[in-house]
Amino acid sequence: MRQKAVRVNINDVAAVAGVSKQTVSRVINDRPDVSPETRKRVKEVIEQVGYRPSALARSLTSKRSYTLGVVIAGLKYIGPSTLLNGITSTAEEAGYCLILKELPSFVYDDIEPIFEELISRQVDGIIWGVSEVGENRKRLKKLLFDQKIPLVYLTMEPKKHITVITENNYSGARLAVTHLLEQGYQRVGFLSGPLEWWEARQRFKAWKDVMSEAGMEIQDTQWVTGNWSSASGAVSMKKLLEQYPEMDSIFVANDQMALGAMQVIHEKGKRIPEDIGVVGFDNIPESAYFWPALTTIQQDQGRVARVAVEELIKIIESGWKGLDPVDPHSILLEPTLVVRRSSSRFQD
Amino acid sequence: MRQKAVRVNINDVAAVAGVSKQTVSRVINDRPDVSPETRKRVKEVIEQVGYRPSALARSLTSKRSYTLGVVIAGLKYIGPSTLLNGITSTAEEAGYCLILKELPSFVYDDIEPIFEELISRQVDGIIWGVSEVGENRKRLKKLLFDQKIPLVYLTMEPKKHITVITENNYSGARLAVTHLLEQGYQRVGFLSGPLEWWEARQRFKAWKDVMSEAGMEIQDTQWVTGNWSSASGAVSMKKLLEQYPEMDSIFVANDQMALGAMQVIHEKGKRIPEDIGVVGFDNIPESAYFWPALTTIQQDQGRVARVAVEELIKIIESGWKGLDPVDPHSILLEPTLVVRRSSSRFQD
DNA sequence: CTGAAAGCGCTAACAT
DNA sequence: ATGTTAGCGCTTTCAG
Numbered sequence: 001m002r003q004k005a006v007r008v009n010i011n012d013v014a015a016v017a018g019v020s021k022q023t024v025s026r027v028i029n030d031r032p033d034v035s036p037e038t039r040k041r042v043k044e045v046i047e048q049v050g051y052r053p054s055a056l057a058r059s060l061t062s063k064r065s066y067t068l069g070v071v072i073a074g075l076k077y078i079g080p081s082t083l084l085n086g087i088t089s090t091a092e093e094a095g096y097c098l099i100l101k102e103l104p105s106f107v108y109d110d111i112e113p114i115f116e117e118l119i120s121r122q123v124d125g126i127i128w129g130v131s132e133v134g135e136n137r138k139r140l141k142k143l144l145f146d147q148k149i150p151l152v153y154l155t156m157e158p159k160k161h162i163t164v165i166t167e168n169n170y171s172g173a174r175l176a177v178t179h180l181l182e183q184g185y186q187r188v189g190f191l192s193g194p195l196e197w198w199e200a201r202q203r204f205k206a207w208k209d210v211m212s213e214a215g216m217e218i219q220d221t222q223w224v225t226g227n228w229s230s231a232s233g234a235v236s237m238k239k240l241l242e243q244y245p246e247m248d249s250i251f252v253a254n255d256q257m258a259l260g261a262m263q264v265i266h267e268k269g270k271r272i273p274e275d276i277g278v279v280g281f282d283n284i285p286e287s288a289y290f291w292p293a294l295t296t297i298q299q300d301q302g303r304v305a306r307v308a309v310e311e312l313i314k315i316i317e318s319g320w321k322g323l324d325p326v327d328p329h330s331i332l333l334e335p336t337l338v339v340r341r342s343s344s345r346f347q348d
Numbered sequence: 349m350r351q352k353a354v355r356v357n358i359n360d361v362a363a364v365a366g367v368s369k370q371t372v373s374r375v376i377n378d379r380p381d382v383s384p385e386t387r388k389r390v391k392e393v394i395e396q397v398g399y400r401p402s403a404l405a406r407s408l409t410s411k412r413s414y415t416l417g418v419v420i421a422g423l424k425y426i427g428p429s430t431l432l433n434g435i436t437s438t439a440e441e442a443g444y445c446l447i448l449k450e451l452p453s454f455v456y457d458d459i460e461p462i463f464e465e466l467i468s469r470q471v472d473g474i475i476w477g478v479s480e481v482g483e484n485r486k487r488l489k490k491l492l493f494d495q496k497i498p499l500v501y502l503t504m505e506p507k508k509h510i511t512v513i514t515e516n517n518y519s520g521a522r523l524a525v526t527h528l529l530e531q532g533y534q535r536v537g538f539l540s541g542p543l544e545w546w547e548a549r550q551r552f553k554a555w556k557d558v559m560s561e562a563g564m565e566i567q568d569t570q571w572v573t574g575n576w577s578s579a580s581g582a583v584s585m586k587k588l589l590e591q592y593p594e595m596d597s598i599f600v601a602n603d604q605m606a607l608g609a610m611q612v613i614h615e616k617g618k619r620i621p622e623d624i625g626v627v628g629f630d631n632i633p634e635s636a637y638f639w640p641a642l643t644t645i646q647q648d649q650g651r652v653a654r655v656a657v658e659e660l661i662k663i664i665e666s667g668w669k670g671l672d673p674v675d676p677h678s679i680l681l682e683p684t685l686v687v688r689r690s691s692s693r694f695q696d
Numbered sequence: 697c698t699g700a701a702a703g704c705g706c707t708a709a710c711a712t
Numbered sequence: 713a714t715g716t717t718a719g720c721g722c723t724t725t726c727a728g
Contacts, residue, residue, distance in 0.1 A: 009720090009721055009722085010721060010722060011721080019698080019699085020698070020699045020700075021699095021721090021722080021723095022698075022699060022700080022723080022724090023697090023698060023699075025722070025723060025724095026697095026698090029723085033697055033698080034697070034698085035697060035698090038697080038698085052464050052467070052468050053468060053721080053722075054408075054468055054470070054720090054721055054722070055465070055468040055469045055470075056404060056407055056408050056413070056468070056469060056470050056720090056721080056722090057408055057704090057720070057721035057722040057723085058721080058722055058723075059404055059704095059722095060402075060404050060405055060408055060704050060705070060706090060720090060721080060722070060723090061703080061704050061721085061722050061723040061724075062704090062722080062723060062724085063704085063723095065404070067447075070448075075429050075430075075432055075433040075436065076426075076429060076430045076433040078424075078426065078429075080429075081423050081424060081426075081428075081429030081432075082423075082424045084423055084429075084432075085423040085424040085450065088423065088448060088449075088450035089450065089452065092449075092450070092452075097447060097449075097465065097469065098447065098448045098449075099415075099445060099446065099447055099448075100418075100436060100446045100447075100448045101436075101440075101445075101446075102433065102436035102437065102440070104437065104440075116400050117403070117445065119400070120400050120401060120402055120403040120404070121403045121404060121445065122402070122403075122404050229633065230633060230634050230636065230637035231636070231637070233637070234637060256633075256634060256637075259634055259637045259638075260637045262639065263637045263638075263639055263641075266639050285577065285578060285604075286578050286604060286607055286634065288578065288579070289578035289579070289581070289582060289604075289607045289608045289611045290607075290611075290639075291610065291611055291614050291638075291639045293611070357704090357705055357706085358705060358706060359705080367714075367715085368714065368715050368716080369705090369706080369707095369715095370707080370708095370714070370715060370716080371713085371714060371715080373706070373707060373708095374713095374714085377707085381713055381714080382713070382714080383713055383714085386713080386714080401705080401706075402704090402705055402706070404704090404705080404706090405704070405705035405706040405707090405720090406705080406706055406707075407706095407720095408704090408705080408706070408707090408720050408721070408722090409705080409706050409707040409708075409719080409720050410706080410707060410708085410720090411720085697728100698727100698728085699726100699727085699728080700725105700726090700727080700728100701724100701725085701726085701727100702723105702724085702725080702726100703722100703723090703724085703725100704720105704721105704722085704723085704724095705720105706719100706720085707718105707719090707720085708717100708718085708719085708720100709716100709717085709718085709719100710715100710716080710717080710718100711714100711715080711716070711717090712713100712714080712715075712716090
């Protein structure tokens, strides 16, 4: 006598409770039209036999999976993983499950299979959490032209007819450069991220704008680019120190590169902030413990994530309830400046 | 005339191709018993009408979802997110999709709903990627006693009858302490992680063992604990410097705390590595750019993830194919020592 | 308030 | 090599 390991299903519950499976269905869906006694009995049976509805079967018939697809890249970096952290907790609270897809790289092009897989698993909506890099949105646009699945984008240039949630990189970077000028620094260099990245371009533009608004002409010797890593920060900083020896301060486009840059400054025997002031971007948890502690721009990725999931669910559920469709719109969140010792030239 | 946005399904394809849906099913599953001409025709129709099979429906009937459940905690930290990064890419290559569940904290206790949700979505197997902390495995064990779903655990004490993939924290920490002694340091302090963590206990034990094997008696003044964060590293280091002023070197249980500790050492005007040698643990990417560059223990979380997914899929697929069941077993991966300046007292 | 019938989109197990 | 029948476990629709 072999014990078949079959899970209890709705029919079993119905049989034991002596009702039809529709009634069981009504109970598990909290529908009103069940008499209190029946409901109670069914619930007891459910408890007793350990019945758990199959989310799969429910999704198949009801066309709602309560599942969101999340597409992301670079999970091993702090930005994307913090973002994902915020997405998981907000989705969980709202009762949604997550299917995760990580692209092999930021500029990965073959995204059609990704979408098809998510759609074939009937996700109710998609969060596109891959930063805008190079042309990596182009195929996306084409692909989604006739897709009508709810979709929210993160970290890209806000555009008409789509929903984008992002930090305002431009205004954040303006805070950084303005702060250095206010501290009395005059010759502010710039260590940029790769300019294929939208975020990097925004930060670059802010540096240029603030400097020229302050009456300084930007030279090409006054900035260099890295690839966001500490290693590249070190390499690029060496180069910049050579080509712009008068530099008295620097805005670095992320904290990791700032760390590499600071190591080089130490090695050259210069003092931070006395000889060179440094401001980073992102406020990673470690930056408060750099030597010296790093002034930086605080991005609240958790908030981006939360808002994104909330917006996505709004779009999804307005569709279900036959409400007016939610108009596509973008939300820009404002970063803040965190002042620490690396830019505080005139403090004790 | 309203355009109903119904996706093309297997019946539509069958109708257009003039075959039964069974034949279409055979084609999309690459079954052998279809004539080449029929196969070709069906494929053409599929292409032409843009048919994509519903993964949901397939899972429901076939009892295989090609989906893995991943349970993890602390995604905003570098360890878990690197782990997840490795899991996504290995699963993707193997043709499996991921459902992600992040616990609100490492010692979260209410894990039953998590499992039920994963099982109700018919995952083929589960990766439990939450480090062993306090009693957070106790309920798990009870819960899974009669569950027969394939399951692989990460980062915990290997035990009989289950499959565990983990770094060997003990041997890694031995490398660290031994290295300091070999460099000629004598009074090696220890900055521990929270001892509720299995990993922390392993590293602690290694420090004690190596020191006593070298003939030194451990005093309680010679070590302190932090909570893995840089902030706690700074606080605890201050305390340790006071209670153990003769200390000439320190093994810190992770790189983040080492960063905080180093900031404090600088502030006290001591030199690294001349006055105090420092060794960390994890080899986070930034550690090579600390000031000075940090000697540390390299954990290959990517490899842990890869092995874990591969083992899980082996278990799953051996079940499908009716092969001999894979015996539960554990795999310990060996970390390595990365020497940098923070512990190199006798180098230029 | 409850139930019967139909079907979601697919595959398994038999036919032929 | 192909088709038929019967589901998977649930919800929807309609009847009563």
